Amino acid sequence: MDFNDSPEEAAYREKARAWLVENAAAHRVEHGEPKPTTPEHMAAAKAWQARKAAAGYACITWPAAIGGGGGTPIQSVIFSQEEAKAGVSYGYFTIGLGMCVPTVMAFGDDATKQRFVSPAVKGEEIWCQLFSEPAGGSDVAALRTRAVRDGDGPDADWVINGQKVWTTGAHYCDYGIVLVRTDPDVPKHKGLTMFWIDMRDPAVECRPIHQMSGGRDFNEVYFTDLRVKDSQRLGAVGDGWKVALVTLMNERLAVGGSAGPDYRQVMELARGLPGVNGPALKDQAFRENLADWYVNSQGLKFTRFRTMTALSRGQTPGPESSIGKIISANQLQDLANTAVEALGEYGILTDPSLAPMEAAFQQSLMWAPGLRIAGGTDEILKNIIAERVLGLPGDVRADKDVAFKDMPTGR
Template identity: 70%
Template sequence: MDFKDSDDEATYRATARRWLDANIAEHEAGHYPDDMAKAKAWQARKAKGGYACITWPREWGGGGGTPIESVIFGQEEARHAVDGGYFTIGLGMCVPTVMAYADDATKTRFVGPAVRGDEIWSQLFSEPAGGSDVAAIRTRAVRDGDDWVVNGQKVWTSGAHYSDYGIVLVRTNPDVPKHQGLTMFWLDLKAPGIEIRPIHQMSGGSNFNEVWFTDVRIPDTQRLGPIDGGWKVALFTLMNERLAIGTGGGVGPEDILAFAAQANGADGPLLKDTAFRQQLADWWVQSEGLRNTRMRTITALSKGQVPGPESSIGKIVAANQLQAIGNTAVEAGDQYGIISDPALTPLKGAFHAATMWAPGLRIAGGTDEILKNIIAERVLGLPGEMRVDKDQAFRDLPVGA
């Protein structure tokens, strides 16, 4: 594992840092009507400078760069408080799927505007009856001439209420086993028959949505991949999703260490509490493990190699650690721990935000249990779980009580 930049990487880092220092100042000096407009302005500025979607081909609006250059720019951009969250799902999951499976006309129409931040995408996979089993999808698409008529419901769709387009996985053949009867499409989220309802979250936000489809017509020209071959397309999307969200984020051990240095526990200063100190040591070791695992990924990218399963491992550890740190800090505040006002709480309410967001992070991109199965079966080579539905037609699977 190599922790140092090569000469070329150091040169690129210095160039990226100079560009960021200059452009962040200009960007922050601008006036924007809302956060969305500000985020779009920054995305457009990055695209113009060749720093949006660095690894994508230039003909599709990308930077034509290498994976390690993308990592380096991401590290440098993280030093600044800029919000690119509106585009994470589209550019990290949806548009790569469009680039891999759509025709050239579709890619020409959509990739460039997405890179520039003109249009936002969301991913419609999860359903109320499916839980973590993506292949248990019941939203149905029936062929009608050159169109498909879609009926059903999706849930937990992040950003659907402000997105322009999306990719959707539907069931097109219920007479074969569940993994074999799925098809992927792209669609206009403003199309007739689509209803989007934001879900009120315990954090006070409403980033997740329920989405209903009532006789929504999707042309067959919007299909991504073969009919009934959507599972392979979905796996491509999920692979990108886990890589995109596998790095975690938010508060870490250094933050709760600073908090503990001036906070009191039940029996005196929190930093002198033996149980807390042991937990802090565990978090620190976990964080170092995550950092070294990410460095392993970066080293692989710098050598032109394909990273292994580190994103799945990182997501499990990072999401659970984020929840534990947030919970510990909030509980340490005793009766004051319920106060979430950023003006009155440590780190402007970052610990509360971690407590509220981490449960969702443990579900997004695959639950802890799903990812542990993936690591066990596909990395460690352990026997797979028994699946009684493997060879059963989807329509014959039991439902209800």
Template identity: 55%
Template sequence: MDFEDTPEEAAFRTKARTWIDANAPKHLEAELKRAGFASSGVESEDPMAASKAWQKKKAGAGWACLHWPKEYGGGAYSPIERVIWGQEEGVYGALSGPFIIGHGMCGPTVMAWASEEHKQRLLPPLASGEEIWCQLFSEPAGGSDLAGLRTKAVPANDSSGDWIVNGSKVWTSGAQHSQWGLLITRTDPNVPKHKGLTMFFLSMDSPGVEVRPIKQANGQSGFNEVFFNDVRIPDSQRLGAVGQGWEVSLTTLMNERLSIGSGMSTGFPELFRFCLEAKIDGRPAVDDSAVRSRLAQFAVRQSGLKYTGMRAITALSKGQTPGPENSIGKLVAGATMQELAMFALDLQGQAGVVQDADSPMNARFQGMLMRSPATRIEGGSDEILRNIIAERVLGLPGDIRVDKTVAFKDIPTSGRSKA
């Protein structure tokens, strides 16, 4: 692959850079440079308001969701131009955090499966940041087995054609800020677990929906429990056919793993900068051979992630959809983040826990370490991703799954009630 800009790409880069220089919220630049994983770093004003203002300004100028069609609020640019935009947006890209799930996962699913009427209604305000979406997939009893979900959707006992939903979800990022959610449910327990699922989208303001934020180890509450008590959903808000939910969910999951893997920061640039500045026995840390050895290991992984991401971008530029190979980026990035944070804290010692603007790295590596276990679970745990890579990329024999052809209601539940 030629990584140099073509004349057309160079012209686009100049156009993007000029607009960003003229419109970016530069008063937030210093704070954004201190952004942590899953946090914009903005404290001088409401971070959500700052994110929405920047997204709205981008949308007004045609820079929102660059790869989406214009009729849905996008810019109709190529995948390569989208990458160039991300490079030029730089630290201001941290303001996009609240919209990642909607733009990278829910939006593509709606685009692929919803009616034209719903696409016209839902996608433009999603692109502009006016409305935020969440992904209602994981459940307390399911673990990493998404197809083991127990949230039920049954036809309403009237002539409305609506569905009545009861159950709960967990691990739902951004639900407390969301206006809409993608919801996967079980509509038929009498068939094998992958075949009895149906996907819907619903308003998070629907009667019977309750969101409870979860306090995390890093002090944030990005994840939530969501409960459904006789929630009514019109059949017109179903995505795909009844029983086709697993197929619809794969559209979301493939985009999810691409979005997480390609957008996840491992913290390597910050670690490298720290090692240039920090001292060990009065000398720069980078002069220590053991430190250089670890930096080299992390640099190799960072390079591999970069070029694996470029391979995915090349596939997208040829009109291909994200495939199972994109699980590699997420798998490697999550483990690298955790290892790197532990190594950085070993170098920092007690100073690594001090959270203050004048302290070294402002406890960035501590925050990264406390957040990193979640990155190895969300979007598919390490074990799930390894199975996907082994079976669907390398073609190795699959694990023995004795429940694959068993009706869901007949699967043992280890003391839990059956569906």
């Protein structure tokens, strides 16, 4: 691994840093105001995305002809690092630009790409991903939302009925990609098809889910006779699983790291907390946990350096993102749980104006379990690493050759 920027990369970092110094201050949200998902916060996010796009800093690796920066993957990593330091990162566009629009670019026709890519890059339109279902759990291919042709011709419209759940941002998104079942007479992975849809269509109903953190980021989404044109199809009929894999790989890369406090913040907290014999930082059991978190953090840092080194050399990164998500999500949950317990009665406070460190540990404790599910559960990712990286035998799949309609339902 090479821990240092090359001369070209260092020059790009300085250029990006100078641009951020000049432009970021006017778009930075101070002290949590305005609140996320409010119209004011959304307007600030869109204004920042538009400014980045105009300067070539939005979707840096995409061709300039479609609104991207025409740059390299390592340049994208460098700008993201500097943008995070500048405190102007917004999350509204992560799913659309990191997962949905790349799928549209890979499988949509020319008219679809021309219509949607540039507005998404500029932040004018926001996308969501509609995969998970109540009866499917971690098994995306077990979905039951149906799409049926309304007519016999190859260009006949499709009618979608069913439900999705845990859809991030559905209530404020303009468009989405949806995976549906179009053929129940074949095994579950072979009867799927993907479409893009208009989230503002009256046949689409979004019901925000009230989270224990107080947020409403996720949604239940219901389709009642949603009519879509065949031109909205992404990929061939029945090829939806192949299309979905492209989206899922992008998703796992996007959630490979976890935001939130790390060992440094919990160490600082422990300096001022009373323990059995002095500050909690002097407690031996706590110090052992701290050492574990430090070792894991260093391992994650060097694993990310491996990814950056590969990108810097023009290579394709390996399976580091799957490993990183498993480690970082579990560590965030463990770290936050320990910190909240150490806070004693103050651990129940979730108001940032009252809780130590603006309730960062309380928020992380409520968010971490979801991070262990998003982008593939721990178990799914361990199977991927075992089977596709280590070459271990695959799990036994009794339903591999069973038509979806014949699968037991538990009724």
